[in-house]
Structures are given as C-alpha cells and as structure tokens.
Amino acid sequence: MRKISAIITGSMLLSSTALAQNALVHAGHVLDPNSGTYAQNQFIHIEDGVIKDRGNWNSRPDLDLVTIDLSDKYVLPGLLDAHVHLTGDSKVHGYKRLTRSVPRQAITGVRNAKRTLDAGFTTVRNLGAAGYADIALRDAIDDGDVPGPRIIAAGPSLGITGGHCDNNLLPKEYGAKADGVADGPWALRAKVRENKKYGANVIKFCATGGVLSKGTDVGAQQFSLEEMKAIVDEAHLAGMKVAAHAHGAKGIETAIQAGVDSIEHSSFISDKGIKDAKREGVYLSMDVYNSDYILNEGEKAGMLKESLDKERRVGKIQRESFRRAVRAGAKMAFGSDAAVYPHGQNGHQFSYMVTWGMTPLQSIQAATINNADLFGMSDKVGTLDPGKFADLIALDEDPLNNIDIMQTVPFVMKGGVTYKK
Ligand code: ARG
Numbered sequence: 001m002r003k004i005s006a007i008i009t010g011s012m013l014l015s016s017t018a019l020a021q022n023a024l025v026h027a028g029h030v031l032d033p034n035s036g037t038y039a040q041n042q043f044i045h046i047e048d049g050v051i052k053d054r055g056n057w058n059s060r061p062d063l064d065l066v067t068i069d070l071s072d073k074y075v076l077p078g079l080l081d082a083h084v085h086l087t088g089d090s091k092v093h094g095y096k097r098l099t100r101s102v103p104r105q106a107i108t109g110v111r112n113a114k115r116t117l118d119a120g121f122t123t124v125r126n127l128g129a130a131g132y133a134d135i136a137l138r139d140a141i142d143d144g145d146v147p148g149p150r151i152i153a154a155g156p157s158l159g160i161t162g163g164h165c166d167n168n169l170l171p172k173e174y175g176a177k178a179d180g181v182a183d184g185p186w187a188l189r190a191k192v193r194e195n196k197k198y199g200a201n202v203i204k205f206c207a208t209g210g211v212l213s214k215g216t217d218v219g220a221q222q223f224s225l226e227e228m229k230a231i232v233d234e235a236h237l238a239g240m241k242v243a244a245h246a247h248g249a250k251g252i253e254t255a256i257q258a259g260v261d262s263i264e265h266s267s268f269i270s271d272k273g274i275k276d277a278k279r280e281g282v283y284l285s286m287d288v289y290n291s292d293y294i295l296n297e298g299e300k301a302g303m304l305k306e307s308l309d310k311e312r313r314v315g316k317i318q319r320e321s322f323r324r325a326v327r328a329g330a331k332m333a334f335g336s337d338a339a340v341y342p343h344g345q346n347g348h349q350f351s352y353m354v355t356w357g358m359t360p361l362q363s364i365q366a367a368t369i370n371n372a373d374l375f376g377m378s379d380k381v382g383t384l385d386p387g388k389f390a391d392l393i394a395l396d397e398d399p400l401n402n403i404d405i406m407q408t409v410p411f412v413m414k415g416g417v418t419y420k421k
Contacts, residue, residue, distance in 0.1 A: 021416035022047050023390075024065040026057055027075040029398070030384055033368040036361040036400065041071070046390040049415035053386055068418065070394045070411065076364065077384050078122025078149075078391030078414060080371035081336050081346050082285045083243070083264055086112045086126050086151070087133045088339030090293070093212060094302035095169060102131030109137040113148025115344030118420050120409035122391035123150040123371075123381050125335075127204040127243055127264065128157035128165070130179055135199040147419055150389075152375055154243070155200040156180035158191050158231060163222040164210035164245060180205075185230035188223075192234040203235040204264075207244040208251035211294070211310045212303065212340065218310050219268060221251035228258035241376060243285070247314060249273055256282050262333055262374055266325065267318035274328045283374045285335030286322045288356055289349035291315030293341035323357035332358070333374050334367035350399075350406040360403040390416040 025044040032039065043060035045053040053061065057071075087109035092100060100108070109129075116124060126134040138151035156179035159165025163181075170176045182191045192203055207223060209216030216222075223231075228244070235242045236259070244255035247267040255263060256276045262283040263269070269277075269284070277284055294303065294311045326332060336349045353363040372382025380389055394411035412420040 021049060022065055023068055023416055024060065024063070025068045025075075025390075025392070025413075026060075026071045027394075028071045028073050030054070030075045031077075031364070033077065033361075033365050033383060038074070038398075042075075044075075044384065044390070044392070046416040049390055049417070051384060051386050051388050051390050054384065068413075073394035073396065073411065074398050075384070075392055075394050076399070077368050077382055078389075078393055078412070079120045079347070079367045080334065080375065080381060081116070081121050081124045081338065081367070082262065082283070082333040082371050082374055083127050083287060083335030083337050084116065084124045084343070084346070085128055085337070085339035086116065086124070086137060086148075086343065087129045088112075090297075090339060090342040091301050093298065094304045094307070096302035098169060102133055105130060106133040106136055109133055110140075110146050110148075112339070112343035113137060113141060113146065113151075115342075116338065116346060117147055117149050117412060117414065118409075119344045119346050120393040120406075120412050121149050121346050122389075122393075122412070122414045123152070123375065123377070125152040125154070125202060125243070125375065127154050127202070127245075128180075129154070130156060132156070132198050139199075149414070150381075150391075152201045153199065154202050154204040155195040155198060157245070158182065158188060158195075158203065158205035160206070160222045162215065163206050164208065164213040164216045165206035166213075168214040168216070183227075185227055188227055188230050189234040192231055192238065192240075196238045196240065200240065202241050202243060203231060204243045204245065205231050207246040207255040207260075208248040210245060210247065211314055212307050214304060214306065217248075218314055219248035219250075221248060221254055225254050225258060228255055228260070232259040241374070247318075256280055262335075264335060264337075265318065267314045267321060269321050269325065271324075271328075274325050274330050277325075277330050278328065281331060283331045283333040283370065284325050285333035285374075286318060286325070287335055287337040287340070287349070288319050288322050288352045289345075290337055290340050291318070319352075319356045322353070326357040326362070331370060332362070332366045333371050334363070345407075347406040347409065350403050354403045360400045363403060364399060364406075389414070
C-alpha cells in the first residue's frame with residue numbers, strides 16, 4: 001500500500017516508499033554538507049526507511065538488525081537533481097522525437113529512473129513531460145513497481161504558442177501543439193489547475209526561447225510579466241513551487257519579478273538578474289555539463305542545425321555566467337537537464353561546477369542542502385540527520401579531495417533499501 005503522504009501530491013510530502021526497511025549502517029566517514037566535516041566511525045539506525053538515530057559505532061543500539069558495512073567508505077546524503085526529464089532520451093532529439101508516443105516515453109522513463117538512482121540521485125525534479133508520463137512514473141516508483149528516485153513531477157511544461165515549450169516541428173495542418181501551451185493569464189491559471197488536478201508537484205514554464213526548440217530565440221522573453229505573475233500566483237496558491245526555463249537576461253529578470261522559485265539555465269543572466277535573484281532568494285540552476293554533449297553528439301542524436309548554432313552561442317557564456325553567479329554569492333541549485341545528455345551521467349556535472357568556480361563542497365551543497373531547500377524538503381532529504389529519509393550513497397574516496405569520484409558511485413540506498421552495491 002502506498003502511504004497516504006504519497007497520495008497528497010503537491011504537498012512535497014513524498015512517502016518513504018512502499019519498500020521501507022529497517023537496518024543498521026556502519027559508516028566510516030559521514031559528510032555533513034552544511035559544515036563540510038566528516039563524522040568518523042558512525043552507526044546509522046534506520047527504521048521504516050527513515051533515519052532514527054546516528055552516533056559513534058561504539059554506542060550503536062543493541063538490536064537484531066541487518067548490518068550494512070560501509071566502514072571504509074565516504075558516506076553522503078543521496079543526491080538531488082533539480083532538473084531532469086526522465087521520459088526523454090539523449091539519442092532522440094529534433095524530428096526523431098515525433099516517433100515517440102507518450103507510452104513509449106513512459107517506458108524510456110522506467111529505464112532512466114533506474115540509471116539515475118544508480119548514479120546516486122535519490123530525489124529529482126522532473127521539469128516537464130508529455131502526457132503526465134512523469135506522474136505515472138513517480139507513482140509506480142512510490143508503489144515499489146519499478147526502481148527509481150523520488151520524483152517531484154511537473155507534468156507538461158507551460159509555454160506560449162510557438163515557444164520553447166511548444167512543438168513547432170510540423171506545419172499547421174498537423175495541428176501539433178504541446179500539452180502545456182496557453183496564452184493569457186486566465187488560460188494559464190487554468191493550465192496550472194489542470195496540472196495540479198492530474199498530480200503535478202511543481203510548475204515549470206518557459207520564460208524565453210531555447211536551444212533545442214525550433215524557431216525560438218534563446219535571448220527573447222516568452223510570456224508577458226502579467227502572464228508569468230498569473231502562473232506563479234496560481235501555483236503558489238496551490239502550494240507548488242515554480243521553475244522558469246530562461247536563457248535571456250530580460251526573461252530571467254521578468255520571471256524573478258513575477259516571483260518564481262528557480263531560474264533554469266540562466267545563461268545570459270545580467271548582473272541585475274544575479275542581484276535580483278539574491279534579493280528574492282531565487283535559486284539559479286545551471287546545466288553546465290550539457291554543452292559538451294550537445295556539440296559532440298547532438299547532430300547524431302537528431303538535433304537541428306539551428307540548435308547546434310544556438311548552443312555555440314550559449315554554452316561558453318552560460319559557464320561564465322555560472323562563475324559570476326557563484327562569485328556574487330547567489331543561491332545555486334544543482335540542475336543538469338538530463339535527457340539532453342544520457343541519464344546516469346548526472347554526477348559528471350560536479351567536476352564542471354568546480355572547474356567553473358565552485359569548491360567541491362559548494363558543488364555537493366548545491367546537490368544536497370540547497371536543492372532540498374528549493375524542493376521544500378529540507379526536513380526530509382539533503383543531510384543524514386535523524387528524521388530524514390535513509391537516502392545515502394557511499395564513495396571509495398573523499399569527494400572533497402577528488403570531485404571526479406562523484407561520477408563513480410558504488411553504493412546507493414533509498415528509503416533504507418539498498419539499490420546498488
Ligand atoms: N533544454 C535546454 C534548451 O533547449 C538545453 C540547453 C542546453 N545548453 C546549455 N548550454 N546548457 O534550451
């Protein structure tokens with residue numbers, strides 16, 4: 001039976017899954033992402049998928065429990081990715097996407113959910129899926145039918161007619177239109193309500209053009225301030241956070257003015273945009289790993305020539321903007337936009353974040369405590385303190401000394417269940 005908390009969608013209360021277990025973990029070094037220090041030789045007592053207690057191994061509870069030996073490992077909280085598309089496929093871009101039905105995409109999602117979990121990502125925000133396939137995937141995972149991360153699901157992304165979140169690949173007579181397309185404040189409020197009705201936990205909208213859509217300008221704002229405000233107001237009334245896809249400076253500034261909770265991509269963010277984000281407490285989620293995959297593999301995967309041209313303008317500037325935002329002390333999320341690149345390589349982004357200005361600890365904070373805050377789940381995930389889900393990963397080396405080790409996660413537990421060892 002799925003717990004009632006999993007059924008209350010939009011409340012950010014995800015269940016500890018149907019498979020929740022009891023166990024005792026013997027952990028060599030446990031990272032506190034807040035301070036960047038390790039507690040040595042720890043026990044982690046897990047009851048019903050939740051951390052009941054933690055302390056020195058020598059004062060472990062005397063109980064008859066399954067013991068998991070991670071005594072020579074570096075143990076971190078399960079990782080969080082603020083921007084994935086589990087039902088998307090990195091080999092299927094451009095016109096190839098028209099061959100994929102919604103049920104086919106859902107099955108792709110099952111494969112990618114496992115790859116994502118195996119990479120150490122135990123909670124993700126799925127920022128956009130056709131036909132509510134991400135909601136079905138989330139529920140199947142929570143029911144224990146298939147393995148995968150906890151999913152905060154957006155359902156269809158909202159967008160203007162002909163914008164980045166529409167389907168612009170076919171002439172008018174085909175009537176192709178993405179699920180989340182609407183124009184005007186009231187039509188958008190209705191879309192938010194519809195997404196909520198069918199199970200969304202978060203709202204995603206497109207505030208500028210994008211790289212991988214046909215005929216959109218990455219620099220150009222999409223939606224008026226009035227429309228963005230309507231989306232944000234309606235979503236917040238329903239207890240849902242709002243993520244805005246935005247590359248161009250004006251679209252970023254307008255989305256922040258409208259009250260969004262995170263800016264996705266943030267490529268051409270102005271100094272004003274960074275200042276606004278800091279003042280309003282808006283997270284910047286920047287997919288700085290993506291560019292290499294797009295430029296190296298994109299053509300084979302079917303990406304349009306115009307997309308490759310746009311990427312050549314966006315990639316480098318986005319990384320420089322990332323460096324500026326980190327220097328300025330903006331709140332940084334970890335969002336990778338998996339599906340553009342292959343799911344399961346999420347951990348590769350850590351090294352890029354360090355190359356472009358973060359310390360290893362800052363990059364890990366982005367994927368743990370910062371994302372937990374952005375998801376509204378700081379009481380459930382992001383650290384290994386009592387009361388939180390027993391979501392953890394173990395590494396062979398100290399990632400604070402070698403951030404590349406985040407690409408190789410040999411052990412993954414979610415809700416007290418070991419999924420990879
Ligand atoms: N989904 C995004 C878009 O199409 C991907 C952008 C990837 N490029 C980058 N440099 N991060 O706009």
